[in-house]
Amino acid sequence: MSDQTAKVLVYSDDRTVRDQVRLALGPKVAADLPEIEVFETATQPAVLTAVEASRFDLLVLDAEAVPSGGMGLCHQLKDEIPDCPPVLLLVARLADGWLATWSRADAVSPYPVDPQRLPAQVADLLRSRTNAEAV
Numbered sequence: 001m002s003d004q005t006a007k008v009l010v011y012s013d014d015r016t017v018r019d020q021v022r023l024a025l026g027p028k029v030a031a032d033l034p035e036i037e038v039f040e041t042a043t044q045p046a047v048l049t050a051v052e053a054s055r056f057d058l059l060v061l062d063a064e065a066v067p068s069g070g071m072g073l074c075h076q077l078k079d080e081i082p083d084c085p086p087v088l089l090l091v092a093r094l095a096d097g098w099l100a101t102w103s104r105a106d107a108v109s110p111y112p113v114d115p116q117r118l119p120a121q122v123a124d125l126l127r128s129r130t131n132a133e134a135v
Contacts, residue, residue, distance in 0.1 A: 005037040006126050007055065011047045011070060012062035017090065018042075020113040021060055030123040033130075044068035051077060056085045058125055063091045063100070064111070071096075074103040086125040088118075 010021045018040045025036050039056070041047045051059070059077070061070030074087045086106040090113070091097070100108045106128075107121050 004034055006034050006057045007037050007039065008058045008060060008122070009039045009041060009047065009050055009056045010060045011041045011044075011065065011073065012090070013042050013065040014062065015042070017062055017111075017113070021090070021118065024113050024115040024118045025122060026119070029119040029126070033123055033126050036122075044073055047073060047077075051081055051084075057129055058122060059085055059087045060122070061087055061089055061105075063089045063096065071099050071103040071105070074100075074105050078104040086129055088121060088125060 008025065010018050012018050012021075022038045022040070025038060027035050029036060039050060041050055047061075050056075061074055063070040070089050074089060077084050077087065087104075088107040088109055089100050089103065089105040090111060091100065091108055092111045094108070094110055097108055106125055109118050109121055
């Protein structure tokens with residue numbers, strides 16, 4: 001993460017979900033973290049291309065996206081991308097947490113997007129990434 005911005009990729013086939021995430025995150029999620037720069041993608045191929053071409057500090061994936069859900073995509077990214085950034089999955093049912101464990105997601109957040117919970121989770125994941133890079 002640069003001192004200037006934290007790059008966050010948001011994947012959902014639903015534009016309203018992407019908008020909700022972007023609005024919930026705002027320009028900054030915490031005073032001790034840099035500003036957020038959000039990159040939006042609507043398809044699995046676009047996510048794969050973006051992650052291979054650029055370095056992101058966090059990925060927010062919609063588990064309910066179709067035809068390719070965020071859980072399977074998270075599993076694929078964790079298998080194929082060296083030093084894969086942390087992944088936060090948006091899920092419709094918190095009971096799907098066991099599937100998020102299979103996908104190796106770093107965090108799970110429920111629908112609808114909670115404008116208080118989501119930024120707090122994102123801040124925690126960005127801090128953990130920063131701390132891991134400092135070691």
